[in-house]
Amino acid sequence: MAELSMQNGEVEVEVIHSWSTPRTLSTSLMYSFAQRDDMEVLDEPLYANFLRVTGFDRPYREELLCKMEADGNKAVKEVIFGPGRKKYRFCKHISKQWVPGLPTDLIKKGKHFILIRSPLDILPSFEKIVPPSFQEIGLANLISIYNELSELGRPPPIIDAAELQENPEATLRGLCEDLDIPFQALMLKWEAGPKPIDGIWAPWWYKSVHKSTGFEKGRKYSQPFPFVHYDLLEQCLPLYNLLCRGVRKPSCLLKSPLPRPNLPVPANEKLLAWVGDELLPRDGAKVSVFDSVVQGGDSVWEGLRVYSGKIFKLDEHLDRLFDSAKALAFTNVPTREEVKEAIFRTLIRNGMFDNSHIRLSLTRGKKVTSGMSPEFNLYGCTLIVLAEWKPPVYDNTSGITLVTATTRRNSPNNLDSKIHHNNLLNNILAKIEGNSANAADAIMLDKDGYVSETNATNIFLVKKGRVITPHADYCLPGITRATVMDLVVKEKLELEERRISLSEFHTADEVWTTGTMGELSPVVKIDGRDVGDGKVGPVTRRLQNAYKTLTQDVGVPIPTYHVT
Numbered sequence: 132m133a134e135l136s137m138q139n140g141e142v143e144v145e146v147i148h149s150w151s152t153p154r155t156l157s158t159s160l161m162y163s164f165a166q167r168d169d170m171e172v173l174d175e176p177l178y179a180n181f182l183r184v185t186g187f188d189r190p191y192r193e194e195l196l197c198k199m200e201a202d203g204n205k206a207v208k209e210v211i212f213g214p215g216r217k218k219y220r221f222c223k224h225i226s227k228q229w230v231p232g233l234p235t236d237l238i239k240k241g242k243h244f245i246l247i248r249s250p251l252d253i254l255p256s257f258e259k260i261v262p263p264s265f266q267e268i269g270l271a272n273l274i275s276i277y278n279e280l281s282e283l284g285r286p287p288p289i290i291d292a293a294e295l296q297e298n299p300e301a302t303l304r305g306l307c308e309d310l311d312i313p314f315q316a317l318m319l320k321w322e323a324g325p326k327p328i329d330g331i332w333a334p335w336w337y338k339s340v341h342k343s344t345g346f347e348k349g350r351k352y353s354q355p356f357p358f359v360h361y362d363l364l365e366q367c368l369p370l371y372n373l374l375c376r377g378v379r380k381p382s383c384l385l386k387s388p389l390p391r392p393n394l395p396v397p398a399n400e401k402l403l404a405w406v407g408d409e410l411l412p413r414d415g416a417k418v419s420v421f422d423s424v425v426q427g428g429d430s431v432w433e434g435l436r437v438y439s440g441k442i443f444k445l446d447e448h449l450d451r452l453f454d455s456a457k458a459l460a461f462t463n464v465p466t467r468e469e470v471k472e473a474i475f476r477t478l479i480r481n482g483m484f485d486n487s488h489i490r491l492s493l494t495r496g497k498k499v500t501s502g503m504s505p506e507f508n509l510y511g512c513t514l515i516v517l518a519e520w521k522p523p524v525y526d527n528t529s530g531i532t533l534v535t536a537t538t539r540r541n542s543p544n545n546l547d548s549k550i551h552h553n554n555l556l557n558n559i560l561a562k563i564e565g566n567s568a569n570a571a572d573a574i575m576l577d578k579d580g581y582v583s584e585t586n587a588t589n590i591f592l593v594k595k596g597r598v599i600t601p602h603a604d605y606c607l608p609g610i611t612r613a614t615v616m617d618l619v620v621k622e623k624l625e626l627e628e629r630r631i632s633l634s635e636f637h638t639a640d641e642v643w644t645t646g647t648m649g650e651l652s653p654v655v656k657i658d659g660r661d662v663g664d665g666k667v668g669p670v671t672r673r674l675q676n677a678y679k680t681l682t683q684d685v686g687v688p689i690p691t692y693h694v695t
């Protein structure tokens with residue numbers, strides 16, 4: 132058979148399948164490939180089968196069913212994979228035409244790629260010809276095609292029509308490279324007007340592409356979106372965004388997108404976060420642009436740690452969370468039981484029973500319009516449970532360095548530090564000073580120049596055997612601080628809470644910081660001066676050990692956790 136074909140001048144061709152939704156410049160791309168000297172093209176060879184199977188109506192339905200192969204099996208075996216006269220055959224497919232019953236060879240054989248375009252552009256263009264629907268647009272099919280190919284170990288390259296318009300040569304070169312065929316400059320230009328390769332539906336659909344002679348830049352600013360299709364847009368956009376992630380060079384507001392960053396703990400790349408009342412994958416876990424935390428940092432938060440199947444000091448953290456929310460006059464706050472349930476469900480779904488940290492935020496919630504007033508908050512609070520794998524963040528073995536920031540800690544005159552709010556700019560400014568000095572954190576002074584805490588932790592010193600820590604006037608009344616103060620008493624050490632000046636820290640025998648995230652962190656240098664002899668001191672070690680024992684022994688058990 133192959134020999135017979137060869138005698139007719141026909142050869143076995145390599146098929147390149149282009150999969151896209153309608154109105155994505157797929158016909159322009161077909162014209163572009165048709166320019167090549169090694170390529171023949173087919174315009175939607177599965178169209179007739181699609182109309183036959185789905186019963187969809189079109190003005191040209193009967194003509195198309197007569198003139199094109201309407202048996203999907205034959206269309207695949209004899210038309211798409213039939214012999215030809217060139218090395219390659221480009222098949223333009225519209226994803227909705229991938230209907231049940233087609234032979235699996237369609238996906239298994241040949242090279243495939245996906246062409247996408249924002250539904251913001253597709254829907255207005257499609258509605259000019261046929262009323263759009265979810266099935267007509269076919270994004271769900273496009274995702275299925277992507278998944279089928281990925282499961283076969285051949286995830287297809289994806290290109291975006293916007294890139295093709297913006298930078299045709301680079302996009303075509305990239306696509307050719309991905310398809311492992313040489314780029315040909317011929318692909319950049321074609322003649323205007325109808326072509327013999329056009330499907331019989333061309334008079335209805337190809338009016339504007341017939342005017343083109345290449346990929347032309349799109350309009351800088353598009354027309355207003357037709358809001359009758361708002362619901363459809365809401366269904367289509369997330370699917371488009373999923374495919375966008377696979378685009379070689381994603382369209383981006385930044386001219387040169389930043390490289391994909393490395394995560395401090397790679398295991399956190401795939402996690403589920405609780406937002407509102409649902410668990411969402413990391414990249415989809417978002418709050419509304421109307422949320423109070425976006426509008427004004429109007430939110431309260433807690434950091435909690437998980438040790439050996441238990442949440443350490445859960446009730447103490449929830450007490451502070453609810454107190455902070457009350458101080459800020461939040462309304463429609465979830466109950467303690469609801470918050471606990473959300474925390475448990477998040478940890479269990481993520482399989483996080485140890486070595487994890489929870490960033491728990493409760494925002495004043497979504498507003499009905501942008502603005503400052505809590506009177507716009509008619510939806511109730513938004514709860515966020517972000518759990519991550521997180522080993523202690525400081526060097527608790529050799530100790531850390533601190534510097535003193537020029538930024539003063541908020542005083543109760545302006546924003547009371549007893550409210551654990553997300554408006555963290557005061558601390559972030561100090562943290563920037565710490566970063567600039569290569570220090571782990573920065574000490575913040577109160578309005579009178581006494582030490583309050585660091586930008587992220589509470590602080591203690593030891594002088595001649597006495598443990599001293601600042602009053603919680605300007606600092607956050609930390610839960611680790613309170614725990615360590617209890618341990619100091621249990622260890623029969625002397626404890627004092629008072630105003631402490633910076634020079635007392637410079638001349639202390641030992642210093643450490645406390646916080647849920649970092650636990651007890653020895654400080655060995657402050658503002659260039661060694662603390663004591665510059666080594667971790669004995670009182671610090673004793674309290675670190677006592678704290679470690681406590682975290683293993685106490686805590687609220689996570690349901691379903693069993694020691695193995």
Ligand SMILES: Cc1ncc(COP(=O)(O)O)c(C=O)c1O
Nearest residue numbers: 587588589607609610611646647
């Ligand atoms: C400014 C500040 N100080 C201290 C702490 C430590 O508090 P806790 O021990 O409750 O984690 C935190 C933690 O959130 C903080 O943000």
